[in-house]
Each structure stands twice: as C-alpha cells, then as structure tokens.
Amino acid sequence: MEPATIILFGATGDLAKRKIYPALYNMFLDGKLPQPFSLIGLGRREWTDESFQANVEKSIKLFSRREPADPDTIMSFIGAFRYRVLDVGREEDYRKLLEQVEKRERELGIPQNRLFYLSVGPELFEPIALQIRGSGLGTSNGWKRLVIEKPFGHDLESARRLNQTLSQAFAEQEIYRIDHYLGKPIVQRLESLQQAHPAFYELWVDRQIANVQITANESVGVEERAGYYDHVGAIKDMFQNHMLQLLMMTAVHIPKDSGNGKGRSKKTKVMEALEPLQKETLRNRVIRGQYTEGVIKGDFAAGYKSEPGIAPNSMNDTFIAAKLQIANDDWRGVPFYLRTGKRLKEKSTRIVVEFQGASEPVGEESHSPNLLVLELSPKESITLQLHSRKQGRSETFQPIELDLGANPMNAPEAYENLIWDALRGDATFFAHWNEVELSWQWVTPILEAFAENEAPLLPYAAGTYGPAAADALLEADGFHWWFDDKLDREDRQDQNSDRKEGIRYAYHTNH
Ligand code: BG6
DSSP states (O other), X not given: OOOEEEEEETTTSHHIIIIIHHHHHHHHHTXXXXXXXXXXXXESSOOOHHHHHHHHHHHHHHHOSSOOOOXXXXXXXXXXXXXXXXXXXXXXXXXXXXXXXXXXXHHHTOOSOEEEEEOSOGGGHHHHHHHHHHHTTTOOSSOEEEEEOSOOOSSHHHHHHHHHXXXXXXXXXXXEEOOGGGGSHHHHTHHHHHHHOHHHHHHHHTTOEEEEEEEEEOSOOSTXXXXXXXXXXXXXXXXXXXXXXXXHHHHOOOOTTSOTTTHHHHHHHHHXXXXXXXXXXXXXXXXXXXXXXXXXXXXXXXXXXXXXXXXXXXXXXXXXXXXXXXXXXXXXXXXXXXXXXSSBSSOXXXXXXXXXXXXXXXXXXXXSOOEEEEEEESSOEEEEEEEEEOSTTOSOEEEEEEEEEEOOTTOOOHHXXXXXXXXXXXXXXXXXXXXXXXXXXXXXXXXXXXXXXXXXXEEEETTBSSOHHHHHHXXXXXXXXXXXXXXXXXXXXXXXXXXXXXXXXXXXXXX
16 A cells, blocks of 8 residues: 555544544554555644644544554554644635645655545535645645545436536546445455355356345434435435445346456446336335334334424435336346335344245245345344254254354444555445446436325334335235344244244344
8 A cells, every 4th residue: 555645624523533533543553554644634623733633532532443552552643643724615725735735745755645535515525626626736646536425416416516526626536435335344245255155156146036135224313413314314315325335236246257346347237227217106116204203122212303403394204115126137027125214123234135935845934935144234244044954854944044254343344444445546345426326317216206295205103114015015025024023032932933933033143
C-alpha cells in the first residue's frame, strides 16, 4: 500500500465518530494503514488539532471493537490527525487546505496520493467535488480517489445528476461508492464460497434452487433521524441500495477460474435481467408497511406517527417486502423474496437459499428442504442444512448442519474492510455507477406507486415481523420465511413437537 493522505470532510460528524475513527484505529493496530499516513479532518466547528485528536481518542474508547491500547500506541495513532475549519462553499478555504496538504506531504515524505472521503450530507457532495477540482487539490502527481457515503441521489434523476457532476472531477474508477453491506464479512465471502467449493457453483447454476430469501430486519425505530427518514422510508434507506446489492451478490455466478473480484462486472448483468415491475400491478409483488405501537423485548415502542419529528399523518414506509424475478437462464422461475423494516421483533440480517425438494419422498421430512443459511448480523455464520438418515437403519431423516465457517470473534468490521480496500485501490466491494443507476431505475415504479398510494400502506405492530401480507407473498408460492418465529429460545416449550420447527431450532441453538 502506497503512503497516502486521507482528507476527511465531515470530521466532526456522527459517522466519523462511530465508524471511521474506530475503523482506522483497528486498521492501525493491524498494520493496515499506509506508512507514513496522514489524515486531515475538515468541519465547520472551531476545533484545533488537539481537540480533534482528543475527540478521535474518545471515539475509539467508545466505539472501537478492541480495547484501547496503551497511551503510547494511541498517541502514535492520533499524532497523524490534523484539523481544519472549512466552509464547503468558500474557494479560499480549499486553497488553504491544499497548502496544508502539500506541507504535510513534504514533511512526512508522502507522495501526492489523496483519498477524499465525503462523510457529509448529500447536498454537499456536488459542491465539494467541484471545489476539489477547481482548487487543484485533485490534480496531483499521485493517485486521487473519492470515497462517498450514501445516499447516492434520492431518485433516478438526482442520482444521474450527481454522477455527472462527480465525473467532472473524478473518473468512474476513482469513485468508491460506499454501501456498507458490501463490507460485511459474510457478504465478502459469498464470492469465495462459489470459487472455493465447486459444488456450490454447480448448485448455483444447475436449477437446484427453489427460492432465495433476503432479510434485513431491525428492532430499532426511526431513532433521531426523523427529518431524514420520513422523506426516504425503507425503500430508499435500505431497499434501493443494501437489499439490491445483497441480491446482486447472491445472484452472480462466478466461475472458479475467474480471478478475485470478477463478480463485480457480473452484478450489472443481474440488475439488467431483473424483471421490471409496473406501477399499476405491483401491489401483488410489493408489500408496504408502517409500524404502529407495540412491545419489543418487553419494552413499549411508540407507533411511527407518534415518534418525535414524524408528521402525524405520515404515509412513509417503514417496511417493505417484495418478490423479484431475474429473467436470465440461471434464475428464470426462481423467486427472490426481499424484506426489510424497522421496529420488527429482532435484528436479523440473513440470506437463505432454499434448495429444491428431493424428487423421491424421503420419509416424513420430504417436505423439509435443504438450506444454505448465511447469517450476516448480529451473528455471522454460513451453514448448510441437509437431511440425513438417523443412526442405524432408521427410516427417519433428520436435519444435520455443516458449518461452513463462522466469522471469528472480533474480526474486522465493514468499515475496516472498505477503507482498506479504498486505500489499496480495490473497488470490488463498492457500488459501481451502473449498478446504482439500474437500482434506481428498478425502484422507480415502486416510488411512484407509493407516492400515488397505488400500494396500500399496511400497519404492523412494533415487535412483530411486519404485515401478514409479507407472509402471504411467499405462501402464495408454497413457501414461508425461514427462521422467523423460532429465534427466541425461551419462546419454545416443546423443541421436538414438530419436525419442521425442529430444524429451525437445531440451527439456532448451534449458533
Ligand atoms: C443504514 C440505514 O444504511 O443501514 C439505517 O440508513 C439502518 O437506517 C442501517 O439502520 C442498518 O445497517 P446494519 O449494518 O446495522 O444492518
């Protein structure tokens, strides 16, 4: 990794505090930061280098996955941090910033490799990119890269406009669009799962899959983000980006002889093949919900409309489930069910691949399909559940589990993986413009249907799994969501009363 400078816009913000500094710190401990390394933080607040460094230290103490190290180690980490007050609209401030960047580069002997990290509100993306170009910050002898947080536009048109502006300052291969779901360790292992296990590759291509389920349920509500969330809803906050990225990552086929990172070029093909929905008919395929008051883990949870800052007559979606079809030779006829929502029973992010049933009945469990289960959060594991004959010559089949590897405790988090990749110039796990554009294009009829109330807004009580219509979406095809109601072990009285439930239970007790 070449020595480089990170120029961080939004250095006093929440994301920097919770994610970026702890990630950089852990990268530092793991020897994953460039040497030498320099970071210049920018914000509106009147901080000094010292108060900035003290804030970085505080954020490490509060949010790092590792205990803070000894004071000397912390000092040598935060010693690389400098702060500048910057008004994003003032040309003069960028000129001074350039002087400071160049001075630090000279002092530390760092070539002019600059990573501009925009951890700011989306309304600032375009002005900052243009100022980077205009000020000469972006015309160096080394490399330049732009790391940009979501949201990338708020609809197709605004995303296109944003991309066009950014491309005046940065080429596509210099733009690293963060979708932190792509940094999740289990998502990053999807590609190698097919490459390292040829059997999986065959399963993926050989019409063995009955359906794929992608869930990102959250128990938190709108939190302090009412002003933002009430304008975007689950569809823009989670579905257009994270959920469709998970779908692409799951649906790509990666031949074993292809090099690492080949999946990225194929993701666009998946999006191109995604069957478009029609605004008028999508109510059979898309379920929209909003939470009402309820109880989560014994605590009262207010309804969405009563949350501070939410319009009392808000028609915003806090839940969305959808059935998607990919019209290519690999996936034609295999439904992908996606769902995500807030104030649901528990936090669980997972991908379940349900295989076709056995062609011959195999005892009473013939209806219990084999499953590949990828737990992304809060647990991290990959498990294959197969059916095997019980010991002896029993006619009874029972589920067995093959553990394909859990993530080790305290492994690098998404932001560590992503920042490391950006510093190394590897864009595999970032969203390419083609994917972003196609995702916005695909959700446009849904956005229109929601805006025009073509799809009913279904209430669901906080602490449930969302509107019943989301279950009916699968039931209509003869399927059901896996692992919903069995997560709380205390809830279960009789573990073996039902074979099908037994499978779910076996899965959860082992993790
Ligand atoms: C963010 C959304 O992108 O992802 C949040 O804006 C959501 O609303 C979060 O809570 C979920 O991320 P994770 O990693 O906790 O599943």
